[in-house]
Amino acid sequence: MSTNYKLKPLALAVSIALLASGQAYAQQQESEQATTETAADTAIEEVVTTGTRLQGSAAAVVDERKNQAFVADILGAEQLSRTGDSDAASALRRVTGLTLVDGKYVYVRGLGERYSSARLNGASIPSPDLTRNVIPLDIIPSTIIESLAVQKVFSPTMPAAFGGGNIDIRTKSLPSDFQVNLEVGIGHNTNASDGYTYNRNEAGVPQNIREAIVKYRGDFSLRNIVSRDGLVSNETGSASDQARAINAGLAESLPRDIALQDDSLDPNYSIKASIGNSFDEEYFGGSIGFLLAGAYDTKWDVSERTNAVLSENATDGCATTLNSAEEVSNSCYNTLSETTLTTETERLNGVFSVGYELDTHSVSYTKLYLTDSEDESEFGIMQSPNGSNLKTIFGSGIANREHEFKYEERTLDIDQIRGQHTFLDYWGIGFDWQYTESEAQTDIPTDISYRFDDLYGSQGEYLATVVTGDDNRAVYQYVDMQDNVKSYSGNFSLPTNFAGMDVELKAGYDFTDKARYYTTDRFAMDNGSGLRVTVNEDANDVLGVTDYLTDERIAENNFLLSYREPTSPDADDYMAVQKIDAFYGSFDAFLTNNWRLAGGVRWEEFKQVSLATSSLIFTREDLETFYSVNRILNGTTVEDDFYPALSLTYISDDNYQLRFGFSETVVRSDIRETVPVAYYDPITDIRTIGRAGLESSPMTNLDARFEYFADNGDNYTISAFYKDIEKPIESVLSVGDEEYTLNYVNGISAEVYGVEFEWLHDLAYLADGFFTAGNLTLSDSEAVIDPALAGNLTNPTKRMTGHSKYVANFQLGYDSVNGNHSSSLVYNVFGERILAAGIGGRGDAYEQPFHSLDLVYNYYPDFNSKISFKVQNLLGEDQEVTQSDVIVQTREVGQVFSLSYSYEF
Numbered sequence: 001m002s003t004n005y006k007l008k009p010l011a012l013a014v015s016i017a018l019l020a021s022g023q024a025y026a027q028q029q030e031s032e033q034a035t036t037e038t039a040a041d042t043a044i045e046e047v048v049t050t051g052t053r054l055q056g057s058a059a060a061v062v063d064e065r066k067n068q069a070f071v072a073d074i075l076g077a078e079q080l081s082r083t084g085d086s087d088a089a090s091a092l093r094r095v096t097g098l099t100l101v102d103g104k105y106v107y108v109r110g111l112g113e114r115y116s117s118a119r120l121n122g123a124s125i126p127s128p129d130l131t132r133n134v135i136p137l138d139i140i141p142s143t144i145i146e147s148l149a150v151q152k153v154f155s156p157t158m159p160a161a162f163g164g165g166n167i168d169i170r171t172k173s174l175p176s177d178f179q180v181n182l183e184v185g186i187g188h189n190t191n192a193s194d195g196y197t198y199n200r201n202e203a204g205v206p207q208n209i210r211e212a213i214v215k216y217r218g219d220f221s222l223r224n225i226v227s228r229d230g231l232v233s234n235e236t237g238s239a240s241d242q243a244r245a246i247n248a249g250l251a252e253s254l255p256r257d258i259a260l261q262d263d264s265l266d267p268n269y270s271i272k273a274s275i276g277n278s279f280d281e282e283y284f285g286g287s288i289g290f291l292l293a294g295a296y297d298t299k300w301d302v303s304e305r306t307n308a309v310l311s312e313n314a315t316d317g318c319a320t321t322l323n324s325a326e327e328v329s330n331s332c333y334n335t336l337s338e339t340t341l342t343t344e345t346e347r348l349n350g351v352f353s354v355g356y357e358l359d360t361h362s363v364s365y366t367k368l369y370l371t372d373s374e375d376e377s378e379f380g381i382m383q384s385p386n387g388s389n390l391k392t393i394f395g396s397g398i399a400n401r402e403h404e405f406k407y408e409e410r411t412l413d414i415d416q417i418r419g420q421h422t423f424l425d426y427w428g429i430g431f432d433w434q435y436t437e438s439e440a441q442t443d444i445p446t447d448i449s450y451r452f453d454d455l456y457g458s459q460g461e462y463l464a465t466v467v468t469g470d471d472n473r474a475v476y477q478y479v480d481m482q483d484n485v486k487s488y489s490g491n492f493s494l495p496t497n498f499a500g501m502d503v504e505l506k507a508g509y510d511f512t513d514k515a516r517y518y519t520t521d522r523f524a525m526d527n528g529s530g531l532r533v534t535v536n537e538d539a540n541d542v543l544g545v546t547d548y549l550t551d552e553r554i555a556e557n558n559f560l561l562s563y564r565e566p567t568s569p570d571a572d573d574y575m576a577v578q579k580i581d582a583f584y585g586s587f588d589a590f591l592t593n594n595w596r597l598a599g600g601v602r603w604e605e606f607k608q609v610s611l612a613t614s615s616l617i618f619t620r621e622d623l624e625t626f627y628s629v630n631r632i633l634n635g636t637t638v639e640d641d642f643y644p645a646l647s648l649t650y651i652s653d654d655n656y657q658l659r660f661g662f663s664e665t666v667v668r669s670d671i672r673e674t675v676p677v678a679y680y681d682p683i684t685d686i687r688t689i690g691r692a693g694l695e696s697s698p699m700t701n702l703d704a705r706f707e708y709f710a711d712n713g714d715n716y717t718i719s720a721f722y723k724d725i726e727k728p729i730e731s732v733l734s735v736g737d738e739e740y741t742l743n744y745v746n747g748i749s750a751e752v753y754g755v756e757f758e759w760l761h762d763l764a765y766l767a768d769g770f771f772t773a774g775n776l777t778l779s780d781s782e783a784v785i786d787p788a789l790a791g792n793l794t795n796p797t798k799r800m801t802g803h804s805k806y807v808a809n810f811q812l813g814y815d816s817v818n819g820n821h822s823s824s825l826v827y828n829v830f831g832e833r834i835l836a837a838g839i840g841g842r843g844d845a846y847e848q849p850f851h852s853l854d855l856v857y858n859y860y861p862d863f864n865s866k867i868s869f870k871v872q873n874l875l876g877e878d879q880e881v882t883q884s885d886v887i888v889q890t891r892e893v894g895q896v897f898s899l900s901y902s903y904e905f
Contacts, residue, residue, distance in 0.1 A: 066709065069588045069598035070155040070647050070661065075148040088140040088169055092148060106137060107830075108152065108164025109721065109779060111752065111803055114729065115163025115667060121170055121366075121418060123436035124159070124512045124580075126483035128372070128410035130442050131672060131681055131688075137167075139372045139412060143272050143295050144351045146172045152721075153647065153703050154663035156584035156600035157491065157508065160643040162665040163699060163723075171366060174289030174355045175276035185297075185868075185900030187268035191892060192300040195342035196377045197263045200407050201255035204445040205478050205521055208253050213521075218563045218616045220247055248554050251525060251561040254476055256549045258405060258448070260377065265342075268898065270297030286358030294350040301343045304892045305380075309334040310842050310883050332385070332886060339380030339402070346373045360422035368414040379403045381454065397456045401465070407446035414438040433490040444479040450548060467527055467548075474525035474549060475564075481518045487511070503589040506600070514578040516671060519615065522564040522572070525549060571612035571626070574675040578608045586645075594653070599646035608637045610674045610692075634692045635674065641666070655710060661703035669694040669729050673744050681742070686836060688742045695746050700724045717758040721779075725750040728783050731801050731837060732793055742836060747785040750800055754779020768817050774810040779803070794838040804831040823857040835881055843884035850893075851877050865903050872896040 075092070092106045108116045118135050119125065127135040149168040151158060158166050212220065216228050225231070225243035233239050274293035281288055311334050348371045355364030382400040383392045393399050416436040423429045451473050455463040467473055491508035553559065566572055586600025612635075613626050645663040652658075672679070675690045705719040728750035731742050756777045763770035781800040785793065799805075810827040832846040853874040859867045873895045881889035 066657065066707070068151075069596065069649070070151060070153040070645070072149055072151040072153075074150075076146075088137040088142065088145060088148060088167075092137065092150065092167065106167065107802060107804070108150070109752065109754065109756075109777060109807075111164040111781075111800065113802075114670065116165050116167065117159060117161060118167040118169060119159075120168075120368075120414065120436070121416060121434060122168060122489060123416060123434050123438075124485055124487040124514075125412070125414060125436070125438045126440035126485045126514065126516075128412050128440035128442050128481075128483070130479065130481055130518075131679060132670060135412075135440075136410075137169075139347070139370050139410065140169055141272075141295050141347070141349050141370075143274070143293060144171050144349070144368070146170045153661040154643070154645050154665050154701060155598075155647070156586045156602040156643070156645055157506070158602075159510070159580070160582070160602055160604040160641075160666050161606075161668050162663075162701075163667045171351065171353070171368070172291060172293075174278060174291055174353060174364065176278050176289075178277040179275070179904065181272075181274045181902060181904045183270075183272040183900055183902035185268075185270040185898055187270075187299065187896055187898030189268065189299065189301055189894045189896045191302045191894030192265050192342075194262060195265045195300060195302040196340065196379070197261050197265075197342070197344075198377050198405055199255075199257055199259045200375060200405075200446055202407065202445045203255070204443075206253040209250055209523070212250055213563060213615065217618050218565050220250065220561050220563050222247065222560070244560075247561055248551075251549075251554050251559065252551055254523070254525075254549075254561075255446070255448070260379070260403065265300045265302070266298075268297070268299035268896070270295065270900070272296075272902075284358055286356055289355050289357070291351070291353045293352075294348075296346075296348050298344065298346045299896075301341075301345070301894065302892075303341045303343070303894070304890075305339050305341055305378075306337065306887075306890045307339075308332075308336045308888045310886060310888055312840055312842065333888075335382055335384050337380060337382040337402070339378050341376060341378040344375045346375075347371065360424060361420070363417070363419045366414070366416045366418070368412070368416070370412040371409065372411075373407070373409040376406045376408075377404070378406075393456045393460050397458070397463075399454050399456065401452045401454045403448075403450040405446055405448045406444065408442065408444045410440070410442050412438065412440050428495050430493040430495075431490065433488075435488040436486070438485050438487070440483040440485075442479070442481040444477070447477040447479065449475045452548075473527060474559075476523045478521045479519070481516065483514065483516045485515075486513045498589075501589050501591055503587060506584075506586045506588070508584055510580070510582040510584075512578070512580040514576075516574075516576045516578075518575070518677075519573045521615065524562050524564050525554075525559045526562055527559055565614060565616050571614045572677055573614055574610060574612045574677050576608065576610035576671045576675070578606075578671065580607075581605045594651050596649040596651060597647070598649075599644070601645070602643045603640070604643060605640035606637065606668065606696075608671070608674075610635045610671055612675045612677050612692075637674075637696070639696060656706065656708040659703070659705040659707070661701070661705075663701045665699045665701060667697040667699060667725070667729070669696070669744070673729070678741075686742045691744050694729060694744055695727050697728050697746070698726045712762055713760070714762055715758075715760050717756070719756040719758075721752075721754060721756070723752040725752070728800065730783055730785055732785070732789070732839075745785060745789045747783050750781065750783040752779060752781040752800065752803065769815045771813050771815075772811065773813065774808070776809075777807040778805065780805055792839050794841055795844060798837065798844060799834055801834045801837065804833045806831040820860050821858070822860075823855070826852075826854045826856065828852040838883060845881055845883040845888060848880040848882060850879055851875050864905050865901070868898075868900045868902075870896075870898045872898075 106116055106118075107113060113132060118137060125135060128139065129136045147170045149170065150165050151168070152165040154160075154162045154166075216224055222240050222243040225246050226239045229243070229246070231239040231242045236242065237245075272293075272295040274291065276289065276291035276293075278287055278289035280286070311332060349369065351366065351368050353364060353366045355362060380402060381393075382402060384400075385392050414436065415438070416434060418432070418434045420432045421430065423431075453466045453468060455466065457463055487510075489508065489510040491506060494505045496503050496505065549559065582602060582604040584600060584602040586598065588596070588598040590596050609632065611627070611632060614622075617623060617626060643664050643666070645661070647659065647661045649660075650658040673690045674692055674694050676692060678687055678689045680686070681688045700723070702722040703719065704721075705717065708716045726749060727746040729744055730747045730750075732745050754777060756775065758775040760773045761771060763772060781803045783798060783800045785796045785798075787793075787796045807830045808828070812825045814821070814823045816822065829849050829851045832848050834844045835847045836845045838844040852872075855871045855874060857869045861867065873893055876893075876895055878893050879889075879891040880887055
């Protein structure tokens with residue numbers, strides 16, 4: 001085996017410090033400038049400081065990438081720090097071909113999040129996101145990350161559900177000696193000086209309503225209350241009046257003192273701390289280490305948003321903006337909403353690790369606890385210039401006003417035990433293993449929406465507010481989801497020599513058990529009289545949400561509380577279980593000094609049962625309906641297959657490598673996509689319903705890659721890839737006057753192909769300390785959907801949903817010669833991608849390119865301290881979605897300025 005693949009840690013560290021000519025020159029300069037008063041200590045510190053800047057760190061991960069038998073990209077902790085990325089999601093968009101969606105989900109090679117997967121130290125973990133099986137990577141803080149490995153070519157050691165890539169999040173290892181780190185930061189979003197706050201209620205469904213659901217079997221109608229309670233007319237009133245009083249008592253227990261306020265918002269701030277140590281124990285002669293870390297941060301964002309449903313007769317010249325009354329009246333849209341969204345995000349995380357190492361054996365335990373909460377208040381008006389209601393300010397003088405309040409809390413609780421063992425007395429056999437239990441939970445104790453009709457005069461002046469007899473004028477929703485996952489795996493390795501070739505044989509197993517339970521309860525306050533009731537006639541005081549559902553208004557306007565759980569056989573709850581059993585065998589052989597062949601096969605059995613259910617199961621008939629054999633079978637998937645992979649590498653003596661890869665994998669639907677339960681996708685704002693019976697999508701993957709590694713640390717890569725997909729899972733839309741509804745179907749076929757370029761280049765020949773790094777992906781795709789399944793889809797043959805034709809990341813970096821300063825200018829952009837397919841002659845809806853330009857500056861006043869300044873979205877870009885060249889969505893983003901100070905001792 002080539003010695004390039006056997007570098008010891010000390011040798012590797014020395015090699016890193018000498019890789020780049022600019023770095024070597026910087027060390028020489030420091031040595032020459034050192035004075036006799038400072039002697040050797042300062043010179044040593046400066047050398048170490050310079051050697052740990054980005055170019056040195058990049059060289060370390062490049063060396064790991066070179067050693068991978070299958071193509072992988074690696075991001076190290078120093079690179080994360082250098083670019084100022086606070087979580088795994090924002091860091092991963094620096095990797096070739098990766099883009100970030102909604103700040104949470106990573107798209108690999110322009111494909112949607114279903115084509116990527118994430119693991120923690122090789123273990124499957126659940127997602128606390130209600131709408132995705134893939135974990136939202138913004139919940140993983142960069143403070144606990146040692147490195148991120150993105151493998152774009154399938155190998156048998158990985159899950160077979162592999163499309164664009166697999167991301168392995170590696171947490172920080174135990175320290176070798178005592179260390180303490182403290183960091184504090186403050187920031188400001190230019191959009192978040194003022195915003196709207198409200199009185200949040202975190203109690204969830206009131207207890208008396210929970211009891212009433214069982215007592216009245218989900219039917220709060222007056223007739224049912226009279227029947228269930230056996231009410232009769234008496235001196236206290238008629239049976240109907242008594243039932244109305246009972247219903248009013250339930251309604252009054254709902255949180256109604258919301259008190260929306262226009263406030264000056266606090267600045268963003270964060271605090272992070274860690275402590276660790278390692279010490280020897282004398283009894284066995286091993287060492288024990290521990291690491292304890294925690295972080296808290298909070299931030300505000302205020303965003304002006306528009307959302308429209310395009311009318312069928314819209315033309316290319318219909319509109320260019322969404323905020324002009326003149327353009328609203330030209331019948332471009334069925335509906336148009338203009339809202340202001342205020343969001344407070346809080347994150348708290350903690351990690352504790354302890355481990356023991358003895359000779360060639362190590363065992364460690366890690367406890368990881370993450371909480372992430374979002375508190376949102378959104379209000380605005382919705383007009384219907386071309387809809388059935390014809391409600392516009394400059395038309396009928398009517399517009400719907402909407403207020404929505406939502407508090408969502410997500411937690412991820414992980415316990416993981418890992419071990420690594422090398423048995424030198426038994427042919428050098430290696431064995432590593434992990435056992436992980438994790439729980440993800442999402443709780444939405446506040447999800448309230450109010451709708452009013454505001455009346456306007458001929459000049460657009462506000463006159464009054466009315467509440468009609470329509471349903472859903474006040475809606476309360478409570479959601480809870482819980483995922484429990486057990487993941488355990490083991491890998492055996494045997495290094496040997498066969499016919500003069502260095503060969504490593506591997507075999508392993510991988511098991512995952514997952515269970516999910518999702519429930520939602522929905523209540524509505526309906527104005528049962530069906531009358532238009534004017535609730536505010538003061539033109540100077542628009543009706544607020546606090547004075548809407550008072551006790552008096554509930555009584556005066558005949559508001560009745562109803563429980564909106566769908567009746568059989570419809571459902572809005574579901575449960576699902578999933579089990580994956582896998583075994584694999586592989587080899588990695590150096591055929592000669594220049595040729596390396598790796599490959600193997602993975603056998604995987606996938607079992608899943610997903611079943612829509614309901615809280616309204618009270619009778620044997622209900623049970624037979626929801627848990628019938630046909631419903632269970634329709635929601636059951638059982639499949640097993642062999643998934644081969646092969647990689648051939650040519651290792652040149654002239655510092656370059658050629659790689660060729662072939663593999664067969666599969667892409668499976670998310671659990672949520674397989675149950676016919678409606679939800680609103682937070683990325684698209686589109687009502688989405690799953691479909692039972694979706695099939696998996698087999699894939700064939702071909703890859704080729706050229707890598708050049710210069711002696712000074714520069715490196716350049718060119719890659720090509722092709723993917724052939726059978727029965728791809730694609731989205732299909734239907735449309736009403738006011739909103740879209742999205743469903744899923746299996747297409748006939750799809751293909752993706754493209755090229756990637758990547759580089760790290762020292763610019764010392766132009767100016768000392770400067771370098772550039774970046775990557776560019778150019779690709780295309782095509783999906784074919786059976787017209788019989790496509791409904792009235794405008795384009796049955798189209799680009800794949802979520803796919804971008806190009807993705808670019810560029811970075812200009814600077815490391816000062818004395819090691820006291822470093823900075824990066826980082827640019828990221830993706831090509832337009834289909835957010836949702838168009839129907840009824842409407843074009844596909846495209847999310848437009850977002851040009852992200854960030855600046856990060858780090859100052860190192862001494863070896864222990866660092867001051868960081870960061871500006872995000874320097875260009876002040878906003879998000880846009882167009883359909884038929886007409887803008888249908890806009891979202892304000894804002895610029896974020898942040899300053900932090902860290903000290904390590």
